[in-house]
Each structure stands twice: as C-alpha cells, then as structure tokens.
Amino acid sequence: xxxxxxxxxxxxxxxxxxxxxxxxxxxxxxxxxxxxxxxxxxxxxxxxxxxxxxxxxxxxxxxxxxxxxxxxxxxxxxxxxxxxxxxxxxxxxxxxxxxxxxxxxxxxxxxxxxxxxxxxxxxxxxxxxxxxxxxxx
Numbered sequence: 001x002x003x004x005x006x007x008x009x010x011x012x013x014x015x016x017x018x019x020x021x022x023x024x025x026x027x028x029x030x031x032x033x034x035x036x037x038x039x040x041x042x043x044x045x046x047x048x049x050x051x052x053x054x055x056x057x058x059x060x061x062x063x064x065x066x067x068x069x070x071x072x073x074x075x076x077x078x079x080x081x082x083x084x085x086x087x088x089x090x091x092x093x094x095x096x097x098x099x100x101x102x103x104x105x106x107x108x109x110x111x112x113x114x115x116x117x118x119x120x121x122x123x124x125x126x127x128x129x130x131x132x133x134x135x136x137x
Contacts (some may be wrong), residue, residue, distance in 0.1 A: 004087055015120075016124045019121055020076050020079065021077055021084065023117045024076060026110070026114055026117075027073030028070055028072075028073035028074060028112075031066045031069035031070035032070060034062070035063075037069075068088055072085040082125065086118070096111045096114065
C-alpha cells in the first residue's frame, strides 16, 4: 500500500517536469527549424502556402515569433519564468493548432501533442489557479 502511494506521488511530481521539458525542447526545435530549416519540409496545400506566403512577407513578425518560441522554449527547459512563458506561447499554440487543422490535416499530430502538454501544464501549475477560479465575492 505504501509503495503504491509513493509511486503515485513520484508520477504526479515528475510528469509535469517531463511535459515542461518536452514542451521546451519542441519549441526550441520548431523555432530553430523556422529560422534555419534542418527538418524535412512537407509539401503544403494551396491555402497553407498562401497563408505562409502572407506571413513570410513580414519578416519582422516572423522573426519575432521564432525568437519568442526559442526563448520561451529555453526558459521552459531550464524552469525559469514558466507562467510567463506559458502565457506567451498560448497564442502560438492556438494558431499552430488552428492552422494545422484547417489547412493540412495530416500534420496536426505535433500541434495536438503540444496542446495536450500545454493544457496539462496549465492545470498543474499552481500559479495559474487564480485564472481557473471564479469570483469569490
């Protein structure tokens, strides 16, 4: 009985750490891949190419997004300013998930995994509890 409780406690302590590190590594890799492509690139559908062509015309916004991804990924990896990083990467995750569901259905698995990791971390981090509670008055 005691051994089962210790194992359950170890999982609840280490699982958020594993998800946080995995999310950090994914964002570092995806950010670097958009700056200097090293992963194989899939051929995208026409709407996806139009969208990426539109975003690509504004080099400033694309580079700011990639730098934010790399920086937040590194901070998540080393466990520094995690709530701030989670708030910064939330719109990126939502956009990534919506883009892959809408334009390229065969590529949404990574964005779905990232979304699951993010939701689990957001629910386990105690500093987000004020966002999930209602008005106490």
